[in-house]
Amino acid sequence: MTECRILVLLGAPGAGKGTQTTKLVQKFRMKYLSTGEALRQKAGEDTLLGNQARESMERGELVSNELVAQVVRDCMTDFRDSTGFILDGFPRNRSQAELLEEIAGETPIWVINIRVDEEVVITRLSGRRHCVECGKITNVNFSPPRQEGVCDTCGAKLVQRPDDFPNVVQRRLQVYREQTKPLTDFYSKKGCYFEVDGNLDTETVFERISAHLTGEESLAGNPHLSAGQSSA
Ligand SMILES: [Zn+2]
Numbered sequence: 001m002t003e004c005r006i007l008v009l010l011g012a013p014g015a016g017k018g019t020q021t022t023k024l025v026q027k028f029r030m031k032y033l034s035t036g037e038a039l040r041q042k043a044g045e046d047t048l049l050g051n052q053a054r055e056s057m058e059r060g061e062l063v064s065n066e067l068v069a070q071v072v073r074d075c076m077t078d079f080r081d082s083t084g085f086i087l088d089g090f091p092r093n094r095s096q097a098e099l100l101e102e103i104a105g106e107t108p109i110w111v112i113n114i115r116v117d118e119e120v121v122i123t124r125l126s127g128r129r130h131c132v133e134c135g136k137i138t139n140v141n142f143s144p145p146r147q148e149g150v151c152d153t154c155g156a157k158l159v160q161r162p163d164d165f166p167n168v169v170q171r172r173l174q175v176y177r178e179q180t181k182p183l184t185d186f187y188s189k190k191g192c193y194f195e196v197d198g199n200l201d202t203e204t205v206f207e208r209i210s211a212h213l214t215g216e217e218s219l220a221g222n223p224h225l226s227a228g229q230s231s232a
Contacts, residue, residue, distance in 0.1 A: 005084040006076075006104055007213075008091065010183065011114035012176045013169070014121035015198045016205060020114065021086055023206050028213065031085035038071050039063060049074060069099040076103065094182045111187040112209055114198035118173055126166045129158035 007030065011017040025032050043054040049070055056063050072090055079085045091097040100109065127141030129149075133156030138145050145152050162168060187193040196208045210216075 003084075004080060004082060004107055006100070006107055006109045007084055007086045008100075008109060008111045008187075009086060009088070009114065010111065010180060011198060012116055012121060012180075013172050014125045015114040015116045016202060017088075017114060019202055020206060020209060021088065024086060024209065024213075027210065029083055031079045031082050033072070033075050033079070033085050033087055035068055035072060035087070035089035038075050039068065042071055042074070065093070065095045065099060069096065069103060072100070073103045091183065092179065094186055097183055097186050109192055110213070111193045112212065113184060113187075113193065113195045114205065115195055116198035118170070120199045121173060122166050122169050125164045125169045126160075128164045129160055132157050132159055 007024070009017050009021060011020075021032060024030055039053050039057070042050045043057055044050065049067075052067055053063065053071065056067060068090055072087070076085070087100075091100050123141055124139070127139040129138045129140060129145075130136075131138070131151035131154060134151060134154045136151055136153050138152065138158060145158060149158050150156075151158055163172070184193070194212050196205055196212070198205055200208075
């Protein structure tokens with residue numbers, strides 16, 4: 001995996017996108033580009049792009065597709081020599097996906113969608129408890145604390161965040177589905193789109209994504225391709 005590529009990871013809240021991103025960065029030494037962070041960083045610079053970003057953020061506006069695309073383009077030039085990078089927060093809609101095609105030029109775009117069932121996400125997210133002191137996250141459904149409602153690490157209280165209430169999770173999922181549908185439609189027609197079953201455990205999901213990125217999965221999944229090598 002030496003060729004530079006752009007990796008777009010799609011996944012609903014609770015799909016495990018953050019965890020998979022961390023593992024991909026470690027294993028493949030890919031760069032990570034969060035457009036939210038990049039925008040904030042640019043806004044602190046005294047450049048034309050920085051000034052535009054700052055003004056738009058200060059006015060509390062939604063940053064335009066073109067401006068986000070500019071920021072991505074700007075950051076990408078620093079990454080050209082790497083094995084690739086993972087984009088977070090971009091593209092969010094069809095227009096941004098088209099802008100990304102322009103920015104990417106010859107650099108291949110790989111899209112991986114981590115699909116999870118709604119019940120799985122609700123079980124994952126509604127079980128989360130945050131420690132009010134040290135910020136540690138415990139999941140009562142998977143790794144319950146030794147004492148109910150108490151942080152194993154520091155002994156402070158564990159609370160559930162409103163974002164993780166089941167009804168709120170359901171609404172977040174609905175918003176996500178509506179936003180992402182046009183993107184998955186766009187990419188699934190382009191042949192650079194791969195879906196992985198995010199209901200499986202973290203390690204299995206990671207193995208499948210890795211196999212896809214290194215091309216191993218095509219050998220395992222298609223006996224015709226490996227027939228010549230494996231007949232011995
Ligand atoms: Zn704690």
